[in-house]
Amino acid sequence: MSSTVETTTEIKPFHFEASDDDLENLQLRIGAARWPSMELVDDRSQGVQLKTMQELARYWETDYDWHKVEAQLNGLPQFITDIDGVDVHFIHVRSQHENALPLIMTHGWPGSIIELLETIGPLTNPTAHGGSAEDAFHLVLPSIPGYGFSAEPTERGWFAGRVGQAWAKLMSRLGYTRYVAQGGDQGAAVTDAMARQGPEGLIGIHTNLLVTALAGSPMPTNTDEEKAAQKAADIFRKTGFGYFLEQSTRPQTIGYALLDSPVALAAWMLDHDTDAYYKISSAFVDGKPSGNLTRDHILDNITLYWLTGTGASAARSYWEAGQAQAEAAAAGQKPPEIKIPVGFTAFPGEIWQAPRSWAEAGYPTLSYYNKVDRGGHFAAWEEPELFSSELRACFRPLRAE
């Protein structure tokens, strides 16, 4: 065996320290922000509100300390390994419990591994977080190529399906032969793709965004619950889709803003779904965070995007998704069916609250469905304990097998 093969499958420890220059430069740029006039409405209907941005910028410039999350990250086992030509960064936290179930969990956009940090404790060490030893997971949290500390793809083609294939390679490289996968947002698309690819060893998935409802197949709209979900999805398509269309068609153009202006980056990242926007806005303007979605946690994520300069490369992942979708549509290809169990949790603040009937329509092998009473699009981030108990419940039957 040649040594190049060994090198490319090597798993190297990873550690990150932002330079003082980079942190100072960021601070200077935030302080020098040039602001637009105030929006002409009293809500978010023209976008991220000026007061929210100014309060965010003030806190970011004067009170926020990146070193806290940096220390937290460097206290975790982080690694890099080259998969399919891209250096993939991941956190790998093994449970002390012998029979822990390996779980690969994927963040979304505008997220990163930061979203998932507070679930590490409950998932890998359940006995310290109200669970039992039988609930333990070995946790793998990769950064999607082009996001965070993973390298940027230097060639086209890194759509969710290719990321899914890379994740299967990663799990196998880590020696896991029987594992589950989870994700929300883009992470849900990656997880869905993994399930369709059905790599050896993947025995079940859970998502908290019903990507099959976005893919185009019409969902039932008979009950009030179904009608409400459809209405929420329609509103999103009508007024909440600007960032999505821009990133899936012109990631490079918006990329100049995301690399050059911290406030532009923060605004672009805050302007996701309505529920999350108001929660984040309230954290800054009223000092009232929703759950774990605190000012520091929100800025940890934005600062990570800034320091890694990945605004454009992350946006390109939407472009890749758009290309893959167009190519599949042109070829008349339907995605392969899923043969393994699928679990889904509907968090009430999600863009649309998917009814059980929708989850069943999307996933004939649905093995778990629950509707909880807290949390939104960033469920793992906002409600890490509740989120973790959902994963435990969802995957419990698969452990027995």
Next chain:
Amino acid sequence: MASVASTTDIRAFQVDVSEDALDDLRRRIEATRVPSKELVEDRSQGVQLATIQKLADYWASDYDLGRVESRLNALPQFVTEIDGVDIHFIHARSEHEDALPLIMTHGWPGSVIEMLDAIGPLIDPTAHGGSAEDAFHLVVPSLPGYGFSGEPDELGWDLNRTAKAWSELMGRLGYSRYVAQGGDVGAGVTDAMGREAPKGLIGIHTNLLVPALSGVMPTDTDEERAAAAQIATFRQSGQGYFLEMATRPQTIGYALLDSAVALAAWMIDHDTDAYYKIARAFVDEEPSGNLTRDHILDNVTLYWLTGTGASAARSYWEAYGPDAPAAGQQPLPPPTIPFGFTTFPGEIWRTPRSWVEASYPNVIYFNEVDKGGHFAAWEEPELFSTEIRAAFRSLRDEGRTS
């Protein structure tokens, strides 16, 4: 009633930019942090890195940042308050007595800068290959929220309201018989003026067929199908900026105010034809017509210095956004006043005559020319002016005999 008198006052206006503002702009351009290069060889992922780097180099090092001030201050500029907003306009009167008054409206990402080189040919035709009978008195306003006009501080500045403001402006200037012209958003305003048909407006000309964006156009001939396919392509891959501004102008506004290169990139990512022309001007130093590096940067610099990226974006929210007061309103019936149209070949879609006739009942002029694109007045000011002369010629004759 001094207060009433003062609100209709027309005040002389001069641009005055501080050295500090210019230094700050230059510093920001020089401190730009750029993303990695796009992964494609064309514009399909957006404005290409090489284009932005050439643009930024030229902007910071070679471009004369004082050009906006000197070019505009060479012209008679005024401000007058209409409907609560200070409207900035250039008012260039012809020396020819029988000149026809013309109000011409820029679009997005444009400004009065687009129109500057059409002023000579239009007001002084004898110096530009025309005859005295072709002369116009020219009014070139800045849309509310754009350039040196004030920003609206209340909701409701949709296209119809701007159109009403323009007829108020023409009335205030003493014009009782005039024509109107526009492309892009300016075509929207001009189309609305035609529908409102204020007293004195005797004809309009546009170079973007506004009704084709909302109505169903015939697709029987190859030419019609080609135009429909161009619109479909625009909707599929070229509409990101449009949707963002129509739904979240404030969000993109932070980028447009704070980052000079973000502003430049957002502004040059318009239609495909104009993008490649502008890219070539910077990368290959081969401008298309009058769309030179300096002229492109005059416009971007104007947006920067006036800090109007967000307020201009809001005009899309008002005109096209689903949450705006005007959303869902039925347009007025098509104008019955004379309508002229010129198809420039590089426009987002190449409008066939049949589409013009399907959209407007009283077409007095249609022509398809061989040069120019979306920014027709900017790119080809002489040809554009020739078109305007030809489109409105018949209306002058009526004027003299009536």
